[in-house]
Amino acid sequence: MADWSRDEFDDLYASVGHDLDQVPWARLAPNATLVDWLDRRTIMPGSRALVVACGLGDDAEELAGRGCAVTAFDLSATAIGWCHRRFPASSVTYQTADLLRLPPEWARRYDLVVEINTIQSLPLELRDEAVRAIAGTIAEGGALFVRCFGRAPDEPADSRPWPVSRAELAVFEQEGLREAEFAEDFPEPNRHRCFRLTYERIF
Numbered sequence: 001m002a003d004w005s006r007d008e009f010d011d012l013y014a015s016v017g018h019d020l021d022q023v024p025w026a027r028l029a030p031n032a033t034l035v036d037w038l039d040r041r042t043i044m045p046g047s048r049a050l051v052v053a054c055g056l057g058d059d060a061e062e063l064a065g066r067g068c069a070v071t072a073f074d075l076s077a078t079a080i081g082w083c084h085r086r087f088p089a090s091s092v093t094y095q096t097a098d099l100l101r102l103p104p105e106w107a108r109r110y111d112l113v114v115e116i117n118t119i120q121s122l123p124l125e126l127r128d129e130a131v132r133a134i135a136g137t138i139a140e141g142g143a144l145f146v147r148c149f150g151r152a153p154d155e156p157a158d159s160r161p162w163p164v165s166r167a168e169l170a171v172f173e174q175e176g177l178r179e180a181e182f183a184e185d186f187p188e189p190n191r192h193r194c195f196r197l198t199y200e201r202i203f
């Protein structure tokens with residue numbers, strides 16, 4: 001397996017102390033592509049939403065602000081501690097959990113699931129399992145938003161973060177989801193392309 005350990009994310013969050021800007025992916029604001037996607041959708045108040053690997057919590061708060069009943073989880077207890085500290089009055093249920101060992105009661109529970117930049121953080125050997133785990137949380141008629149670094153079929157994934165291929169994402173369709181939207185963009189010159197996808201559960 002590629003160079004990877006389960007503790008490394010928590011170690012990284014812990015290593016920055018209070019200087020959250022030092023977390024490489026931290027924006028301390030909701031993801032702009034998620035905000036744009038949400039602006040184009042009708043969100044029913046009380047929709048059950050799940051934020052996968054929520055990091056410091058900004059995307060979860062965005063969903064809560066739009067009336068969703070949000071659960072947000074991350075493997076890192078330090079990151080979840082920051083969510084509680086940053087948003088003490090939040091309605092979001094934040095909890096430490098491992099995507100690869102989700103609570104069984106989350107199966108097919110959520111109307112809206114948000115996955116941003118987690119799959120690419122996992123080595124290729126764990127992708128299939130991770131994609132199936134995310135898919136397993138989506139209720140019938142529910143939707144999934146995915147944002148990730150992408151790679152072309154002939155492109156190697158030889159450095160971190162390991163960009164995600166369309167073939168790896170196609171596992172969502174094996175799990176009963178339909179790809180409803182796909183877009184790619186190049187937000188930063190000389191960096192990876194980014195994929196943005198929407199899936200809907202059809203069975």
Ligand SMILES: C[S@@+](CC[C@H](N)C(=O)[O-])C[C@H]1O[C@@H](n2cnc3c(N)ncnc32)[C@H](O)[C@@H]1O
Pocket residue numbers: 009010025026027031052053054055056073074075076079097098099100115116117118121
């Ligand atoms: C690149 S960060 C993205 C965080 C957040 N989604 C964002 O966009 O800011 C990857 C996150 O995945 C979390 N993570 C890694 N492996 C995980 C797992 N097996 N289960 C849950 N979270 C995991 C890390 O702790 C980290 O917060």
